Amino acid sequence: MVKAPRKKNEEHPVIKNAHLFYQRINELTRKHSEPKEDFFGEAPNIFIGRYGYPNVNVGVLSNEGVTEDYDEPLIWYNKGFDIPKIVTMRSFLINSNFKARVKSFSDRLLDITQEVGMAKKPVDVEINLNKKPHYKLEVGPDITPYGPTVKLKKAEITENPKIPAKVDKVYSDTDLKAVEAIDYLEKHEFDEHYLTKLLSAGTLGVKTQRKLVPTRWSITAIDDTLGKRNIKKIKDFNNRMNYKVYSGNYMGNYYVIMFFPEVWTYELFESYMPNDAWRLKELKTFIDYEGYDGRKEYAFNTVGGYYAARLAVTELLMREKKQGSALLLRFVTDDYWVPLGVWVVRQTVRKTLGNKPLEFSSKELMLKYVRALVKKKFGYNVDNLLNKSKLLKDMKSQMKISTFFS
Numbered sequence: 001m002v003k004a005p006r007k008k009n010e011e012h013p014v015i016k017n018a019h020l021f022y023q024r025i026n027e028l029t030r031k032h033s034e035p036k037e038d039f040f041g042e043a044p045n046i047f048i049g050r051y052g053y054p055n056v057n058v059g060v061l062s063n064e065g066v067t068e069d070y071d072e073p074l075i076w077y078n079k080g081f082d083i084p085k086i087v088t089m090r091s092f093l094i095n096s097n098f099k100a101r102v103k104s105f106s107d108r109l110l111d112i113t114q115e116v117g118m119a120k121k122p123v124d125v126e127i128n129l130n131k132k133p134h135y136k137l138e139v140g141p142d143i144t145p146y147g148p149t150v151k152l153k154k155a156e157i158t159e160n161p162k163i164p165a166k167v168d169k170v171y172s173d174t175d176l177k178a179v180e181a182i183d184y185l186e187k188h189e190f191d192e193h194y195l196t197k198l199l200s201a202g203t204l205g206v207k208t209q210r211k212l213v214p215t216r217w218s219i220t221a222i223d224d225t226l227g228k229r230n231i232k233k234i235k236d237f238n239n240r241m242n243y244k245v246y247s248g249n250y251m252g253n254y255y256v257i258m259f260f261p262e263v264w265t266y267e268l269f270e271s272y273m274p275n276d277a278w279r280l281k282e283l284k285t286f287i288d289y290e291g292y293d294g295r296k297e298y299a300f301n302t303v304g305g306y307y308a309a310r311l312a313v314t315e316l317l318m319r320e321k322k323q324g325s326a327l328l329l330r331f332v333t334d335d336y337w338v339p340l341g342v343w344v345v346r347q348t349v350r351k352t353l354g355n356k357p358l359e360f361s362s363k364e365l366m367l368k369y370v371r372a373l374v375k376k377k378f379g380y381n382v383d384n385l386l387n388k389s390k391l392l393k394d395m396k397s398q399m400k401i402s403t404f405f406s
Contacts, residue, residue: 035094035148037132039064040158042122044071046113047095047146048200050214058113058212059097060155061146062125066093071122073144073193073343083251086340090145091137096127096152102211105202112155113212117201118171119161120194128154137338142216142304144341166190171203178205182225192311193343195222216304219342223307230314231294234264234323241317241324243360245369248352251344252335254377255328255352256370257313260363260395262325266290266310267391270302273331273378282384289390304342305330312349327391329370331378363395 043062050056061071069075070089098109105114116123133148163171166188170181181204182195199218202210213221240261247256254273267290271283288299288306299306313326328349336344360366367386374382386392 035063035133035135038126038128040124040126042066043116043125044068044093044122045197046117046201046215047097047143048212048214048218049097050216052099053214054102054211055099056102056212056214057097057149058100058110059095059149060113060116060125060127060152061093061095062127063092063094063147066122068122071144071193073341073347074191077250077343077347083336083338083340087137087145087338091135091147093146094127094129094133095138095146095149096129096155097149098152100212102202102213105210109152109155110212112157114201114203115157115161115163117197118163118167118203120164120167121162123157123161124159126154126156126158127152139339140216141339142219142342144343145338164190167198167203174207174210176204176206178209179225181205182222183229186226192219192222192226192346220298220304220307223304223311223342223346227307227311227314228294230311230318231264234314234317235292237317237321237323239322241320241322243363243366244357245360245366245373246352246355246357247373248348248355250348250351251340252333252337253344253348254331254333255348256331256373257329257349257352258327258366258370259357260325260327260391262323262395262398263292264323265292265325265391265394266313266328267326267389268299268302268306268309268328268330269385269389270305270330270332271385273333273380275334283380285385285388287388287390291394305345308342308346309349312346312353315350316353325391325395327389329374329382329385331374 041062041064043060044066045061047059047061048056049059070093076086100107100110104110130151130153133150136148137145138149139145166185170176170184178199185195196215196218198204199221200213200215202212204210241259242261244259245256249255267287269285269287271285273283286301288302309328313328317324358369360369371382374380
């Protein structure tokens with residue numbers, strides 16, 4: 001029997017519906033065979049905890065019969081896997097972990113962790129645990145869920161891991177900065193999920209600065225690094241975006257994305273949109289913003305989703321070679337009943353920005369359309385959100401200043 005964690009999750013809209021998951025998880029995990037204390041299996045990924053930093057839990061995610069489908073968000077997206085299928089697979093992955101200091105690489109278990117982290121395909125492993133695990137699911141707003149956590153007694157790799165030559169190249173170059181390594185690998189089409197593994201495993205960067213990076217932090221670090229690289233180039237574009245609105249959804253996450261013909265600024269609203277939202281005057285909403293000069297601190301309100309969505313926005317601007325301001329409204333519905341990680345944000349925004357936009361001749365007409373769109377879809381007055389927008393407020397102030405000097 002699976003129990004909900006004793007510690008209550010924060011009231012972020014992404015995990016608002018997590019209790020619904022615990023009503024269904026027992027049914028889903030009945031499909032699994034009984035977990036074993038000792039087994040030969042496959043390890044597609046690692047998980048580095050953040051609590052107790054710099055002394056952290058280092059975990060190898062593995063089990064019998066695991067394929068790359070168990071740990072590849074792009075496969076889930078491209079094959080149209082639904083939430084129950086993803087949850088069933090992820091709850092099967094046992095997090096066999098041990099304690100280590102983030103800068104200690106003199107341990108055989110840490111060597112194994114790094115090899116799993118660098119491998120492009122699941123690695124064959126032999127795992128010995130200190131007790132028999134019981135299926136449960138670990139969830140959070142940023143991370144992709146995984147199954148039970150059990151202390152690791154012993155582990156061995158039983159095959160040579162398949163490590164791409166370009167990854168081995170940056171690993172061997174101990175004078176190459178982590179930012180440069182990330183940029184190099186991304187340009188050679190290694191995706192964010194794989195780059196996160198490499199950064200978490202402490203395989204990137206100057207030798208004296210290499211260390212294990214908690215998985216939650218490495219996810220954000222990859223999105224932030226790639227996003228900042230793009231933003232630096234976007235600021236050099238003289239052409240501006242037109243007034244455009246993109247809309248789309250994936251797994252119960254709805255986005256309305258507005259572009260303005262201004263210099264780079266970015267704002268994200270994340271709101272929980274229950275089925276009876278029409279009754280509510282105000283939604284549970286989290287907001288983060290950055291001006292032209294960027295942020296000086298972490299986006300504590302919208303957390304990892306802020307950087308994942310921003311990366312997707314910058315990718316569009318890079319393709320169009322235009323600069324602009326972007327205002328994103330995310331509505332999390334009851335259909336998104338368990339958080340699956342920020343990859344959902346990244347892919348949903350990419351999917352939305354792949355749809356055909358509507359163009360407008362003015363800001364007023366665009367906002368009028370957005371009001372009608374949200375009203376029709378959710379029965380909600382979106383002015384309750386727009387009135388809180390720092391991006392719109394700053395834009396209005398700039399217009400007043402320019403009018404004064406004209």
